Amino acid sequence: MTSGPVQVTGRVLSLKRAGAYHHLTLVAEGVAERTHPGQFVALAVGDRNSPMLLRRAFSIYRARPSGAYGGSVEVVFAVHGAGTAWLSQLRQHDEVDVVGPLGHPFALPKQPVSCVLVGGGYGSAPLFGLADRLKERGCAVHMVLGAATGDRLFGALEAKRSARSVTVTTDDGSVGIEGLVTDPLPDLLGRTGSEVIYACGPMAMLRAVSAVSAEYGVWSQCAVEESMACGIGVCMTCVLPVVGDDGILRLTRSCVEGPVFGGDRVLWDAVGTVPEGTWGAPAGAGH
Amino acid sequence: MSVPGPVLPSEVDLTTSLAGVSLPNPVLTASGCAAAGRELDQFFDVADLGAVVTKSIMLDPRSGRPTPRMAETPSGMLNSIGLQGPGIDGFLASDLPWLLRRRARPVVSIAGSTLGEYAELARRLGNTPGVTAVEVNISCPNLENRGLVFACDRHQAARVISAVRRDTPRGVPVLAKLSPDVTNIVDIAESVVDAGADGLVMINTLLGISIDPETMRPVLGGVTGGLSGPAIRPVAVRCVWQVHQAMPDVPIVGVGGIRTGADALEFMLAGASAVQVGTVIFNDPSAPTRVLEELRVELAARSFKAAREAVGFAHRGDVPR
Numbered sequence: 001m002t003s004g005p006v007q008v009t010g011r012v013l014s015l016k017r018a019g020a021y022h023h024l025t026l027v028a029e030g031v032a033e034r035t036h037p038g039q040f041v042a043l044a045v046g047d048r049n050s051p052m053l054l055r056r057a058f059s060i061y062r063a064r065p066s067g068a069y070g071g072s073v074e075v076v077f078a079v080h081g082a083g084t085a086w087l088s089q090l091r092q093h094d095e096v097d098v099v100g101p102l103g104h105p106f107a108l109p110k111q112p113v114s115c116v117l118v119g120g121g122y123g124s125a126p127l128f129g130l131a132d133r134l135k136e137r138g139c140a141v142h143m144v145l146g147a148a149t150g151d152r153l154f155g156a157l158e159a160k161r162s163a164r165s166v167t168v169t170t171d172d173g174s175v176g177i178e179g180l181v182t183d184p185l186p187d188l189l190g191r192t193g194s195e196v197i198y199a200c201g202p203m204a205m206l207r208a209v210s211a212v213s214a215e216y217g218v219w220s221q222c223a224v225e226e227s228m229a230c231g232i233g234v235c236m237t238c239v240l241p242v243v244g245d246d247g248i249l250r251l252t253r254s255c256v257e258g259p260v261f262g263g264d265r266v267l268w269d270a271v272g273t274v275p276e277g278t279w280g281a282p283a284g285a286g287h
Numbered sequence: 288m289s290v291p292g293p294v295l296p297s298e299v300d301l302t303t304s305l306a307g308v309s310l311p312n313p314v315l316t317a318s319g320c321a322a323a324g325r326e327l328d329q330f331f332d333v334a335d336l337g338a339v340v341t342k343s344i345m346l347d348p349r350s351g352r353p354t355p356r357m358a359e360t361p362s363g364m365l366n367s368i369g370l371q372g373p374g375i376d377g378f379l380a381s382d383l384p385w386l387l388r389r390r391a392r393p394v395v396s397i398a399g400s401t402l403g404e405y406a407e408l409a410r411r412l413g414n415t416p417g418v419t420a421v422e423v424n425i426s427c428p429n430l431e432n433r434g435l436v437f438a439c440d441r442h443q444a445a446r447v448i449s450a451v452r453r454d455t456p457r458g459v460p461v462l463a464k465l466s467p468d469v470t471n472i473v474d475i476a477e478s479v480v481d482a483g484a485d486g487l488v489m490i491n492t493l494l495g496i497s498i499d500p501e502t503m504r505p506v507l508g509g510v511t512g513g514l515s516g517p518a519i520r521p522v523a524v525r526c527v528w529q530v531h532q533a534m535p536d537v538p539i540v541g542v543g544g545i546r547t548g549a550d551a552l553e554f555m556l557a558g559a560s561a562v563q564v565g566t567v568i569f570n571d572p573s574a575p576t577r578v579l580e581e582l583r584v585e586l587a588a589r590s591f592k593a594a595r596e597a598v599g600f601a602h603r604g605d606v607p608r
Binding site: 004005007044049050051052053054055083097099226227229230232233234235236237238239240250251256271272273274278279280281282 | 320321322326327329330342347348349350351352353354355356357359361362363364366368371372374508516517546566567568569570571572573
């Protein structure tokens with residue numbers, strides 16, 4: 001497998017609605033064959049003179065190395081601002097500058113253990129490719145998908161084909177169990193004897209998933225959705241407080257060292273601060 | 288003066304001299320937009336650039352500021368990173384050797400909170416072979432002067448440059464990177480040149496604030512941030528123009544919002560002998576080498592046989608071509 005990202009001009013193969021989200025498929029040569037589940041692409045928005053300079057980062061939902069039109073990557077997004085609004089207006093054959101695949105993928109277990117995959121909103125997107133890899137290794141895959149409302153669930157039907165069991169939660173109870181995506185986790189971990197939780201979604205969800213995994217003594221792999229300017233490790237904007245293998249707490253780039261982190265390594269409560277003891281933090285009463 | 292007539296892009300002589308050091312071409316990275324080159328080397332060969340300007344190195348490791356650290360603005364962005372970095376020891380142990388192994392020309396940007404820190408950094412670098420030039424980031428708060436930014440005071444700016452020049456080997460140029468947030472940039476430029484700066488880099492970011500209308504609070508964790516990107520290009524070109532006009536013999540590196548070869552040419556016409564590509568790298572990681580190739584085409588299209596012929600050309604409006 002080739003490694004490292006490439007920068008290519010992608011072409012829109014399709015753009016479809018998926019509930020509250022958009023599902024974009026781009027033909028992008030050389031990206032798919034390098035992709036591992038959990039990695040992301042950084043897309044430029046607008047034309048070459050676009051006033052929006054910062055790339056938008058999206059988890060890779062599907063990566064197909066070959067197809068009728070060449071290798072393709074798929075992403076799922078919600079319209080949050082002008083950049084995603086531009087993406088939502090793309091038409092077939094439009095060009096999009098793609099950099100990817102980027103970041104560290106999900107680490108896979110060496111043994112065929114049972115795994116729980118937790119997705120919040122469109123955070124479930126990277127979990128389907130992951131489920132395939134896990135099943136190839138003989139792992140039993142259980143999925144928990146949650147969202148605020150039913151139309152903000154992504155891939156609930158696909159999950160039924162992909163996973164041994166699927167649990168759905170919504171905050172308003174419109175679909176599945178009323179409550180948070182972490183509510184069914186203790187019971188599910190007990191029933192399935194799972195040893196790993198994989199999660200992707202909003203920061204608050206990842207914090208809660210990490211807390212559950214710590215409480216029940218299972219390993220967790222969390223993919224963060226931090227905003228980034230470049231996606232390739234040069235801008236230093238997407239940092240989180242993370243404890244490294246050497247035990248040192250650093251503000252760590254989620255694009256290069258992440259987006260997947262061990263849930264026990266991230267100081268979830270301290271995101272957005274420079275916690276005391278961080279490597280290079282101002283000593284004493286600094287700012 | 289170039290003789291009018293067809294010039295092929297491949298025939299354009301791109302070599303440039305940066306305060307006595309010759310570079311194969313005038314396109315550099317801008318400090319803080321290329322880390323120490325390693326990440327960009329995945330997209331192009333960093334040795335193809337005139338030089339790689341590193342993110343500003345401080346004496347000690349630095350965590351930087353809390354997030355959010357950036358806000359997108361029209362044709363630009365605000366950043367509030369707070370000079371996160373490994374400190375000089377980490378840089379000398381890892382980043383600089385890597386750049387030299389890759390045969391890139393490293394211009395090392397240094398930043399300090401006190402005069403003593405700048406001097407110590409210069410001494411540490413002065414003992415290290417392979418540094419093409421030292422770029423002095425003086426847009427830092429001076430902890431010994433009520434946190435006022437060195438670059439905004441002609442005397443403080445000069446003291447820093449003089450200290451760095453004293454401890455930097457003769458053959459290594461010291462470049463002062465100036466802030467546009469001053470009343471009279473020519474005044475600051477003259478002061479740092481008198482203090483021994485071999486060249487000037489213009490401009491650093493402009494100070495800005497972005498407020499989120501939803502939360503009704505500043506977007507950035509650090510409240511204020513530096514504005515960069517194409518939005519600031521006319522300000523940067525103006526600074527280069529004014530300083531070149533006042534001191535035509537002082538080498539200038541132009542930086543601020545360069546996105547295309549035509550933008551790079553604009554800086555050269557204003558008086559820059561080299562340029563730096565910065566924020567646009569976030570948009571296009573291949574931008575530095577793309578700008579270089581586009582600049583070659585732009586120069587050829589105007590019958591410039593050598594890049595240096597374009598330097599300051601816009602000031603010579605009375606000379607027919």
